Amino acid sequence: MAIIEIKDVAKSFGSFKALHSVDLTISDQEFMVLLGASGCGKTTLLRIIAGLETPSTGEVWIGGRRVDHLPPRERGIAMVFQNYAVFPHLTVFENIAFGLRMKKLPQADVQRRVNRCAELMHIEQLLQRYSGQLSGGQRQRVAVARALAMEPDVILMDEPLSNLDALLRLEMRAELKGVLAESKTTTIYVTHDQVEAMSLADRISVMNGGMIVQAAKPVEVYRNPAARFVGSFIGNPPMNFLPARPAGEGQWQVAGQTLPGPRVKAAEFAVRPEDVQPASSGFALEVRVVEPLGPHTLVTGSLEGHSFRAVLDSNLVPRPGDTLHLAPVPDRIRWFDPETQTALI
Template sequence: MAEIVIKGVAKNFGSFTALHSVDLTIADQEFMVLLGASGCGKTTLLRIIAGLETPSQGEVWIGGRRVDHLPPRARGISMVFQNYAVFPHLTVFENIAFGLRMAKLPSPDVDRRVRRTAGLMHIEQLLKRYSGELSGEQRQRVAVARALAMEPDVILMDEPLSNLDALLRLEMRAELKGVLAESKTTTIYVTHDQVEAMSLADRISVMNGGYIVQADRPTEVYRNPAARFVGSFIGNPPMNFLPAKPDGAGRWHVAGQSFAGPRTGGAEFAIRPEDLHPAQTGLQAEVRVVEPLGPHILITAQVAGQPFRALLESDHTITPGEVITLAPVPDRIRWFDPETQKAIA
């Protein structure tokens, strides 16, 4: 069992607080993605779990054992870095075997593990080549194979695909998820790429300013963001937001239209661009830019003086300068508290 429990972990760098009393539980064999922009604290949290940083306060538990006082080698973890960190003067076989030899495993065990993980990563044909002769994608496969060969309780990955081009990232994402599921290893994966997070994760922890804003399944994070930040960060294009005024009867005036909403003192209307469609009645949008995206067109417009986007089927003919009417799908409308920025149930 390799459940990970983070209890009240904070990290200060002088007067700067990188993490604010973070609590998080990651189940055994779960694939957890820490997602956020640069500086949100995700890599700091990963480094604390790895033992490369010491928390200012709080505890880290792995497999029922407190490890925040232990060195990295005693935590039962392996890491895969953004820059691969393979040794160019060693063959692929020796790179994968490096940690196993340091752990003084018998040669037959080293050979078995190297060939098994090389097979998982489809690099068995490269075992005799020097790592310095490989492409970036091949070196990344070597780095993952080396981590898996240690048969760790936990594997930590810090933006491991960010140096690959778009097509290779797509291929490696699918392969990586399958390999890690087969290895039954608990995984924590750091990225700023929301597509990567949505496609890989069992759960996503969205981070901002040293806090975990929401930790949930990808579909839940996307459809029911717990805070305005999550709605604005997740999705490309992100959620649209419009001010709303109450009429006192549980309905809200939004850009000249009336919508059923929460019974609360204040609320902000939100809708995703793909949850809009042209209609006879709805929000009046003045089109500024039309971007063809193959099966869809992305409309950038103004609604009540606010920037607003709609993702529509490509068979709609819309031109810049046109005023169109967009109706939101009623059960896809979300509401946020303007003061707390949290979702209103």
């Protein structure tokens, strides 16, 4: 059982605090993605779990064993880096076998594990090649196969697909998810790419400013962001936010429309661009930019001086300068506290 428990972990580099008292539990065989912008602390947290950084305070437990005082080789982990780290002087076979040789495993075991992992990653025909004869995608497959060959309790991945082109990333995402599910390994995956996070994760931990803002299933993070930051970071395009003024008990004035909302003193309205639809009345959007994107049309405009985006059916293509009336889908509206920026309902 490779349950990972991160207890009150903080990390400072001099006066800079990279992590603030992070608590997180990752279930056995779970695929957890740490998602956030550069500098949010996600790689620092991964390196602490790996043993490449020492926490300033807190504890790390893997499989019921405290490991934050142990060197990386004693933690039962394997790591896949962004830059592949494939040895150029070794064949693919020997690259995959490298860690097994270091553990002095019998040749029969080495052969079995290398063959199995090469087949999983669809590189069995490349075993006698050197890294200079491989594409970037093939080198990344070798790096993943090398990690899997160690049969670790935990695999840690630090933006492993970021150096690949868009089409290859799409292919590798699908294969990676299937391979790791088959290997039944607990996985922590660091990325700034929300598409990777949404498509791969069992759960996403959204990080900002050295803290975990929300940890939940992808659909929950997308549909019910726990904080304004999550709504603004997840989604392409991100959530729309508009100021709201009280208009009676549980009623709010938003861009000229009266909407039911939370019974609080102050609130901010939010809705995703795909959760508004053309209507005979509603928000009067002054269209500025129209982007036909094939399956849908992205419209950017202004609502009472505030930028607003709408994702519309591809058959509807307004022109810049038009006024487009839009109504939000009632059960997709979200409200946030303007002071704390946390979700209200």
